[in-house]
Amino acid sequence: MCNSIKKLVQREQLQLIQKGILSIGDKLPEFTKKAVISTKQGIEISEITNNYATEQGKWMVLFW
Secondary structure (H helix, E strand, C coil), rough: CCCCHHHHHHHHHHHHHHHHCCCCCCCCCCCCEEEECCCCCCCCCEEECCCCHHCCCCCCCCCC
16 A cells, blocks of 8 residues: 555544544434345445435444
């Protein structure tokens, strides 16, 4: 990995550490990630945003 990418990753990790662990009711920071959203063939993976669960009227559990 080149130094500029390493620095960017380290900065992002530091920001997450500084913010601490989120709890129920906390607002998610803005993000866009690819996620497994279904077991149906052809729609298993999709991009989601921090608003995905709200738009679906559901809870969301995130693992990275």
